[in-house]
Every structure is written in C-alpha cells, then in structure tokens.
Amino acid sequence: MSDNAYVKTRNERYEKYVKAVSPSTSPLRSLFNSFWIGGLTCFIGEGLGDLYALIFPELSVDMISNITSMTLISLAILLTGLGFYDVIGRRGGAGSFLPITGFANAMSSAAMEFKSEGIIFGTSVKMFSIVGPVIVNGVVWSTVAGLLHLIIFGRFGA
Amino acid sequence: MMWWEYLLNYLIVFAAGGLICTIAQILIIKTKLTPARILVLFLIGGIVLQAVGVFDFLYKYLGAGISVPIIGFGASLAKGAIYLARTVGFVGAFAGGLVRTAYGVGVAVVASYLVTLFFAPKSK
Numbered sequence A: 001m002s003d004n005a006y007v008k009t010r011n012e013r014y015e016k017y018v019k020a021v022s023p024s025t026s027p028l029r030s031l032f033n034s035f036w037i038g039g040l041t042c043f044i045g046e047g048l049g050d051l052y053a054l055i056f057p058e059l060s061v062d063m064i065s066n067i068t069s070m071t072l073i074s075l076a077i078l079l080t081g082l083g084f085y086d087v088i089g090r091r092g093g094a095g096s097f098l099p100i101t102g103f104a105n106a107m108s109s110a111a112m113e114f115k116s117e118g119i120i121f122g123t124s125v126k127m128f129s130i131v132g133p134v135i136v137n138g139v140v141w142s143t144v145a146g147l148l149h150l151i152i153f154g155r156f157g158a
Numbered sequence B: 001m002m003w004w005e006y007l008l009n010y011l012i013v014f015a016a017g018g019l020i021c022t023i024a025q026i027l028i029i030k031t032k033l034t035p036a037r038i039l040v041l042f043l044i045g046g047i048v049l050q051a052v053g054v055f056d057f058l059y060k061y062l063g064a065g066i067s068v069p070i071i072g073f074g075a076s077l078a079k080g081a082i083y084l085a086r087t088v089g090f091v092g093a094f095a096g097g098l099v100r101t102a103y104g105v106g107v108a109v110v111a112s113y114l115v116t117l118f119f120a121p122k123s124k
Helices: A003-021 A027-055 A061-082 A085-092 A100-113 A119-126 A132-153 B003-031 B035-051 B055-062 B070-087 B092-118
Strands: none
Touching (some): A027 B003, A061 A085, A100 A119, A119 B092, A132 B035, A132 B070, A132 B092, B003 B035, B035 B055, B035 B070, B055 B070
C-alpha cells in the first residue's frame, strides 16, 4: 500500500471514530432542545414570580422580579455545584446559556474549575472569565443609554 | 384572572422564551459566532430595547419569556442607568445599571464562591 493510500484510509477511519465519539446532535434537534429548555427556564421564572407575588403581596413588582432572578441564579449555581447543569448545558445549547441561569452557570463553573489554582488567583480571578464581557458591555452601554436619555429628555420633573 | 388566562399566559411565556433561545441557537449554527459574542449581542439588544422604550411593552405580554433571557438583564441595566441619570444627574448614569442589577450579580458572586468551597469540580 502506498503512503498516500495509507494516509487516506487512516483519515477515513479517524473521521469515522470522531463521528462515533462526538454527540450526534443534528441542527434541527439542537434547535428543538434550545427551544424547550429555554422555554422551560422562562416558564419556571414566571411561576416563581407568581408564587412570590402570592406569598409576599406587600412587595413591589421590582422586588418580586429581583428575588425571582436571585432564586433562578441560586438554583442554577447549586445545580452547577452538583454537576447537573453540565447535563442541561450539553443538550440545551442557547437554551441553557442565554437565560440568566446560563450566566450563573458560566460564573460558577469557571470559579469551580480553577479552584486548584487557589481561592484568590484561581476562583476569584477566573469567576469573571466568561461573564466579564457581559458585565463590561452591560455597564458601558447602559451608561451610554442613561446619558442619552438625560441629554434628550432631561431630568424627571424638570 | 380565569384559569385559562393563566394557562395562556404561561404558554406565551414558554413560547417566547423558547423562541428567543432558538434564534440564538440559529445564530450559532449559521454564523459560527461564539456563545460569548451571542450573549453580548443579546445583552446590547436588551439595552437598546429598553432605551427606545419597547421593552416594557414586550414585558407586559411576554413576561418572564423576555426578562429571563439575557435581554432582560440588559434591559434592567439600561432601566437603572436611565432612572438614576434622570434623577441624580450625570454621575447617576454610571451607577444606575449596577445598582439595579446588584441583587442578581451579588448573589451570583456569593453563591459561586460558596459552591466552590463546598463542591469539588466534576471531571469533564
């Protein structure tokens, strides 16, 4: 067998191996998964909000939404700690990282992954390695939005 | 509210949240954008929606379907920045976003720290 033919069959075998090992999620399946996982996360969020409004009728709408997202974030981080969020993340695609639970998972999984490098230089530094762009862009562009509104509409009641 | 109104409401929330995540997934498949870029894209989308005043209208109908995805985080940042800018003035614009989202970010930092102390990372 010539070298070329050998390389060719080797590559074919390698491709077959990669195909067999990597999870076979077709694009259509990944769309379906991100739909129901993302939808379910929002569904749970709405349910928690309604539940809190029922239990604490004295709280303002803003505070209800605050404690709702706090609950979702805590649950996601707990699931990350227990190793369950990985399972969701592998299937959910955008459905698992776009909701606020994905933000929490990105933070806590980075924090846990670098635990071996120490609490300061591992956990504390790497905690923001994935969500850093979200915080930075969020602060920058929300400041721009605030300044624009101040310039265009002026102060309240002025 | 009647029971079927609740049912309809929850169906809308599910469909809206699912649809937003599906759009992000389509972007991943079609454009090869990394998840981090998609997150920032949707975040800025949320800030813009809030700044032009469309978000509150959408939230009225879609509820958690639009506030739980990162769009809601962006909208919350922008709402806080706009509010403090218009009450406190120039300096308020810099603080407002973080002030309003501090509950979520704070609990995320503390919980991530605690979970690191109490759980060992799972092997990949």
